[in-house]
Ligand SMILES: NC(=O)C1=CN([C@@H]2O[C@H](COP(=O)(O)OP(=O)(O)OC[C@H]3O[C@@H](n4cnc5c(N)ncnc54)[C@H](OP(=O)(O)O)[C@@H]3O)[C@@H](O)[C@H]2O)C=CC1
Protein backbone atom coordinates (compact mmCIF):
# COMPACT_ATOMS: atom_id res chain seq x y z
CA UNK A 458 0.00 0.00 0.00
CA UNK A 459 1.61 3.32 -1.12
CA UNK A 460 1.02 6.26 1.21
CA UNK A 461 0.20 9.37 -0.83
CA UNK A 462 -0.04 13.04 0.11
CA UNK A 463 -1.29 15.91 -2.06
CA UNK A 464 0.03 19.49 -2.25
CA UNK A 465 -2.65 21.82 -3.64
CA UNK A 466 -5.32 19.43 -2.35
CA UNK A 467 -8.19 21.94 -2.53
CA UNK A 468 -7.33 23.21 -6.01
CA UNK A 469 -8.94 22.24 -9.33
CA UNK A 470 -6.42 19.46 -9.98
CA UNK A 471 -5.44 18.57 -6.42
CA UNK A 472 -9.06 17.87 -5.40
CA UNK A 473 -9.35 15.39 -8.31
CA UNK A 474 -6.11 13.72 -7.21
CA UNK A 475 -7.44 13.31 -3.65
CA UNK A 476 -10.58 11.59 -5.04
CA UNK A 477 -8.52 9.37 -7.34
CA UNK A 478 -6.14 8.30 -4.56
CA UNK A 479 -9.02 7.64 -2.16
CA UNK A 480 -10.70 5.51 -4.83
CA UNK A 481 -7.63 3.33 -5.52
CA UNK A 482 -7.38 0.04 -3.60
CA UNK A 483 -3.57 0.03 -3.53
CA UNK A 484 -3.13 3.65 -2.34
CA UNK A 485 -3.69 5.29 1.04
CA UNK A 486 -4.37 9.05 1.24
CA UNK A 487 -2.33 10.47 4.15
CA UNK A 488 -3.15 14.17 3.92
CA UNK A 489 -3.66 17.29 1.82
CA UNK A 490 -1.83 20.62 2.04
CA UNK A 491 -2.75 24.04 0.64
CA UNK A 492 -0.39 26.18 2.71
CA UNK A 493 3.33 25.60 3.25
CA UNK A 494 2.77 25.94 7.01
CA UNK A 495 0.85 22.62 6.94
CA UNK A 496 3.41 20.44 5.15
CA UNK A 497 3.94 18.19 8.20
CA UNK A 498 0.54 16.66 7.37
CA UNK A 499 2.24 14.54 4.69
CA UNK A 500 5.10 13.27 6.86
CA UNK A 501 5.06 9.48 6.50
CA UNK A 502 3.96 9.61 2.86
CA UNK A 503 5.93 7.60 0.29
CA UNK A 504 4.88 9.94 -2.52
CA UNK A 505 3.46 13.46 -2.68
CA UNK A 506 1.63 14.76 -5.75
CA UNK A 507 2.08 18.51 -6.36
CA UNK A 508 -0.45 20.58 -8.31
CA UNK A 509 0.14 24.02 -6.82
CA UNK A 510 1.59 27.13 -8.50
CA UNK A 511 4.75 27.82 -10.52
CA UNK A 512 5.91 30.29 -7.82
CA UNK A 513 5.80 27.79 -4.92
CA UNK A 514 6.62 24.42 -6.48
CA UNK A 515 10.42 24.76 -6.14
CA UNK A 516 10.12 25.41 -2.42
CA UNK A 517 7.79 22.40 -2.11
CA UNK A 518 10.27 20.20 -3.97
CA UNK A 519 13.15 21.31 -1.78
CA UNK A 520 11.12 20.29 1.29
CA UNK A 521 10.00 16.94 -0.19
CA UNK A 522 13.46 15.95 -1.42
CA UNK A 523 14.96 17.02 1.91
CA UNK A 524 12.53 14.67 3.68
CA UNK A 525 13.23 11.79 1.24
CA UNK A 526 9.64 11.79 -0.08
CA UNK A 527 9.22 10.97 -3.78
CA UNK A 528 7.41 13.67 -5.79
CA UNK A 529 5.03 13.47 -8.74
CA UNK A 530 4.72 17.00 -10.07
CA UNK A 531 2.10 18.40 -12.45
CA UNK A 532 2.66 22.07 -11.66
CA UNK A 533 3.79 24.03 -14.70
CA UNK A 534 6.56 26.59 -15.17
CA UNK A 535 9.71 24.44 -15.30
CA UNK A 536 12.54 25.86 -17.40
CA UNK A 537 16.11 24.51 -17.63
CA UNK A 538 17.26 26.66 -14.68
CA UNK A 539 14.61 25.21 -12.36
CA UNK A 540 15.28 21.66 -13.60
CA UNK A 541 19.00 22.09 -12.88
CA UNK A 542 18.16 23.17 -9.33
CA UNK A 543 16.00 20.04 -8.90
CA UNK A 544 18.94 17.92 -10.16
CA UNK A 545 21.23 19.59 -7.57
CA UNK A 546 18.77 18.91 -4.74
CA UNK A 547 18.41 15.26 -5.81
CA UNK A 548 22.17 14.80 -6.02
CA UNK A 549 22.34 15.63 -2.31
CA UNK A 550 19.65 13.04 -1.42
CA UNK A 551 20.42 9.65 -3.01
CA UNK A 552 17.32 7.48 -3.44
CA UNK A 553 14.83 10.34 -3.80
CA UNK A 554 12.88 10.39 -7.07
CA UNK A 555 11.03 13.21 -8.86
CA UNK A 556 8.72 12.84 -11.85
CA UNK A 557 7.68 16.12 -13.51
CA UNK A 558 5.09 15.82 -16.27
CA UNK A 559 3.91 18.88 -18.22
CA UNK A 560 0.73 16.93 -18.99
CA UNK A 561 -0.63 13.74 -17.39
CA UNK A 562 -3.31 13.19 -20.07
CA UNK A 563 -2.32 10.05 -22.02
CA UNK A 564 -3.79 11.54 -25.21
CA UNK A 565 -1.85 14.76 -24.59
CA UNK A 566 1.38 12.76 -24.25
CA UNK A 567 0.56 11.06 -27.57
CA UNK A 568 -0.17 14.47 -29.16
CA UNK A 569 3.30 15.70 -28.12
CA UNK A 570 4.91 12.46 -29.33
CA UNK A 571 3.19 12.63 -32.72
CA UNK A 572 4.09 16.32 -33.06
CA UNK A 573 7.76 15.52 -32.46
CA UNK A 574 7.60 12.75 -35.10
CA UNK A 575 5.88 15.01 -37.66
CA UNK A 576 8.11 18.07 -37.17
CA UNK A 577 10.98 17.12 -39.55
CA UNK A 578 8.56 16.82 -42.49
CA UNK A 579 7.24 20.42 -42.44
CA UNK A 580 8.76 23.84 -43.13
CA UNK A 581 6.41 25.57 -40.68
CA UNK A 582 5.04 24.60 -37.27
CA UNK A 583 3.13 26.78 -34.81
CA UNK A 584 1.31 25.92 -31.57
CA UNK A 585 -2.03 27.23 -30.36
CA UNK A 586 -2.85 26.42 -26.73
CA UNK A 587 -6.32 27.18 -25.34
CA UNK A 588 -7.16 27.17 -21.61
CA UNK A 589 -9.61 28.38 -18.96
CA UNK A 590 -9.03 32.02 -17.91
CA UNK A 591 -8.04 31.09 -14.32
CA UNK A 592 -4.78 29.56 -15.48
CA UNK A 593 -1.80 31.26 -13.78
CA UNK A 594 0.81 31.00 -16.52
CA UNK A 595 1.23 31.43 -20.27
CA UNK A 596 2.20 29.71 -22.39
CA UNK A 597 1.13 26.40 -20.85
CA UNK A 598 3.76 23.91 -19.69
CA UNK A 599 2.46 21.53 -22.34
CA UNK A 600 2.93 24.09 -25.14
CA UNK A 601 6.39 24.99 -23.86
CA UNK A 602 7.43 21.31 -23.78
CA UNK A 603 5.90 20.63 -27.20
CA UNK A 604 7.80 23.59 -28.68
CA UNK A 605 11.07 22.25 -27.23
CA UNK A 606 10.41 18.77 -28.67
CA UNK A 607 9.61 20.25 -32.10
CA UNK A 608 12.68 22.51 -32.03
CA UNK A 609 14.90 19.55 -31.13
CA UNK A 610 13.39 17.40 -33.93
CA UNK A 611 13.90 20.25 -36.44
CA UNK A 612 17.54 20.71 -35.38
CA UNK A 613 18.23 16.97 -35.65
CA UNK A 614 16.70 17.02 -39.16
CA UNK A 615 18.92 19.96 -40.16
CA UNK A 616 15.97 22.35 -40.64
CA UNK A 617 16.65 26.06 -40.23
CA UNK A 618 14.36 28.95 -39.33
CA UNK A 619 10.73 28.79 -40.41
CA UNK A 620 9.65 31.07 -43.28
CA UNK A 621 8.20 34.34 -41.92
CA UNK A 622 8.37 37.66 -43.73
CA UNK A 623 6.70 39.69 -40.96
CA UNK A 624 8.43 43.06 -40.59
CA UNK A 625 5.64 45.00 -38.85
CA UNK A 626 3.46 43.69 -36.04
CA UNK A 627 1.57 44.78 -32.97
CA UNK A 628 3.67 43.26 -30.11
CA UNK A 629 2.37 39.78 -29.31
CA UNK A 630 0.55 39.30 -32.60
CA UNK A 631 2.96 36.53 -33.64
CA UNK A 632 2.86 34.84 -30.24
CA UNK A 633 5.80 33.89 -28.01
CA UNK A 634 9.02 32.54 -29.47
CA UNK A 635 9.90 29.30 -27.63
CA UNK A 636 13.16 27.93 -29.05
CA UNK A 637 12.20 29.26 -32.51
CA UNK A 638 8.64 27.90 -32.40
CA UNK A 639 5.73 30.39 -32.19
CA UNK A 640 3.24 29.68 -29.39
CA UNK A 641 -0.15 31.43 -29.20
CA UNK A 642 -2.05 31.32 -25.88
CA UNK A 643 -5.85 31.76 -25.69
CA UNK A 644 -7.68 32.15 -22.35
CA UNK A 645 -11.39 31.59 -22.88
CA UNK A 646 -14.22 31.03 -20.37
CA UNK A 647 -15.72 27.55 -20.73
CA UNK A 648 -12.52 25.87 -21.91
CA UNK A 649 -10.44 23.45 -19.82
CA UNK A 650 -7.17 22.52 -21.62
CA UNK A 651 -6.65 22.18 -25.37
CA UNK A 652 -3.80 22.38 -27.85
CA UNK A 653 -3.45 22.40 -31.61
CA UNK A 654 -0.13 21.93 -33.40
CA UNK A 655 -0.30 23.27 -36.97
CA UNK A 656 2.21 21.99 -39.52
CA UNK A 657 2.59 23.24 -43.09
CA UNK A 658 4.62 22.71 -46.20
CA UNK A 659 3.94 23.48 -49.89
CA UNK A 660 0.37 22.44 -50.70
CA UNK A 661 -0.25 20.49 -47.46
CA UNK A 662 -1.06 21.14 -43.83
CA UNK A 663 -1.49 18.85 -40.85
CA UNK A 664 -3.20 19.71 -37.56
CA UNK A 665 -2.79 17.61 -34.42
CA UNK A 666 -5.33 18.57 -31.76
CA UNK A 667 -5.80 17.46 -28.17
CA UNK A 668 -8.77 18.33 -25.92
CA UNK A 669 -9.09 17.72 -22.17
CA UNK A 670 -12.86 17.66 -21.51
CA UNK A 671 -12.51 17.36 -17.72
CA UNK A 672 -9.84 17.09 -15.04
CA UNK A 673 -10.60 13.44 -14.24
CA UNK A 674 -8.95 12.69 -17.60
CA UNK A 675 -5.53 13.47 -16.08
CA UNK A 676 -5.93 10.92 -13.25
CA UNK A 677 -4.87 7.65 -14.99
CA UNK A 678 -1.55 9.36 -15.80
CA UNK A 679 -1.17 10.78 -12.28
CA UNK A 680 -1.83 7.38 -10.67
CA UNK A 681 0.61 5.71 -13.08
CA UNK A 682 3.24 8.21 -11.93
CA UNK A 683 2.43 7.62 -8.25
CA UNK A 684 2.76 3.83 -8.63
CA UNK A 685 5.99 3.96 -10.64
CA UNK A 686 7.96 6.96 -9.34
CA UNK A 687 9.89 5.08 -6.61
CA UNK A 688 11.29 2.61 -9.17
CA UNK A 689 12.33 5.10 -11.83
CA UNK A 690 15.99 4.60 -12.82
CA UNK A 691 16.99 8.29 -12.84
CA UNK A 692 16.58 10.70 -9.90
CA UNK A 693 14.67 13.14 -12.18
CA UNK A 694 12.31 12.02 -14.95
CA UNK A 695 10.72 14.58 -17.28
CA UNK A 696 7.38 13.67 -18.84
CA UNK A 697 5.26 10.55 -18.74
CA UNK A 698 6.76 9.23 -22.00
CA UNK A 699 9.37 6.94 -20.33
CA UNK A 700 6.52 5.21 -18.40
CA UNK A 701 4.62 4.44 -21.59
CA UNK A 702 5.75 2.09 -24.35
CA UNK A 703 6.35 4.76 -27.04
CA UNK A 704 9.00 4.42 -29.73
N1 LIG B 1 0.58 18.35 -15.62
C1 LIG B 1 -0.75 18.34 -15.83
O1 LIG B 1 -1.29 17.38 -16.40
C2 LIG B 1 -1.57 19.50 -15.37
C3 LIG B 1 -0.94 20.55 -14.75
N2 LIG B 1 -1.68 21.59 -14.25
C4 LIG B 1 -0.92 22.60 -13.52
O2 LIG B 1 -1.14 22.40 -12.13
C5 LIG B 1 -1.02 23.64 -11.44
C6 LIG B 1 -2.27 23.85 -10.57
O3 LIG B 1 -3.39 24.03 -11.43
P1 LIG B 1 -4.86 24.17 -10.79
O4 LIG B 1 -5.19 22.97 -9.99
O5 LIG B 1 -5.74 24.56 -11.92
O6 LIG B 1 -4.63 25.42 -9.81
P2 LIG B 1 -5.50 25.87 -8.54
O7 LIG B 1 -5.20 27.31 -8.34
O8 LIG B 1 -6.92 25.44 -8.69
O9 LIG B 1 -4.87 25.02 -7.34
C7 LIG B 1 -3.64 25.29 -6.73
C8 LIG B 1 -3.74 24.92 -5.26
O10 LIG B 1 -2.44 25.00 -4.67
C9 LIG B 1 -2.58 25.62 -3.41
N3 LIG B 1 -1.30 26.17 -2.95
C10 LIG B 1 -0.79 27.41 -3.14
N4 LIG B 1 0.41 27.50 -2.56
C11 LIG B 1 0.67 26.30 -1.98
C12 LIG B 1 1.76 25.78 -1.25
N5 LIG B 1 2.85 26.52 -0.96
N6 LIG B 1 1.72 24.49 -0.82
C13 LIG B 1 0.62 23.73 -1.09
N7 LIG B 1 -0.46 24.17 -1.77
C14 LIG B 1 -0.42 25.45 -2.23
C15 LIG B 1 -3.66 26.67 -3.66
O11 LIG B 1 -4.19 27.14 -2.43
P3 LIG B 1 -4.77 28.67 -2.38
O12 LIG B 1 -5.87 28.71 -3.40
O13 LIG B 1 -5.23 28.80 -0.97
O14 LIG B 1 -3.63 29.56 -2.76
C16 LIG B 1 -4.65 25.85 -4.47
O15 LIG B 1 -5.50 25.08 -3.63
C17 LIG B 1 -0.81 24.70 -12.52
O16 LIG B 1 0.58 24.95 -12.64
C18 LIG B 1 -1.34 24.03 -13.78
O17 LIG B 1 -0.75 24.52 -14.95
C19 LIG B 1 -3.03 21.63 -14.38
C20 LIG B 1 -3.70 20.62 -15.02
C21 LIG B 1 -3.02 19.46 -15.55
Ligand SMILES: O=C(O)C1=N[C@H](C(=O)O)C[C@H](O)C1
Pocket residue numbers: 533559560588592593596597598599600649650651
Ligand atom coordinates in the same frame (compact mmCIF):
# COMPACT_ATOMS: atom_id res chain seq x y z
O1 LIG C 1 -3.52 24.92 -15.92
C1 LIG C 1 -4.07 24.00 -16.57
O2 LIG C 1 -5.29 23.85 -16.60
C2 LIG C 1 -3.21 23.05 -17.28
N1 LIG C 1 -1.93 23.13 -17.13
C3 LIG C 1 -0.94 22.29 -17.72
C4 LIG C 1 -0.06 23.08 -18.64
O3 LIG C 1 0.33 24.21 -18.28
O4 LIG C 1 0.29 22.57 -19.71
C5 LIG C 1 -1.54 21.05 -18.35
C6 LIG C 1 -2.86 21.28 -19.02
O5 LIG C 1 -2.63 22.04 -20.16
C7 LIG C 1 -3.84 21.97 -18.08
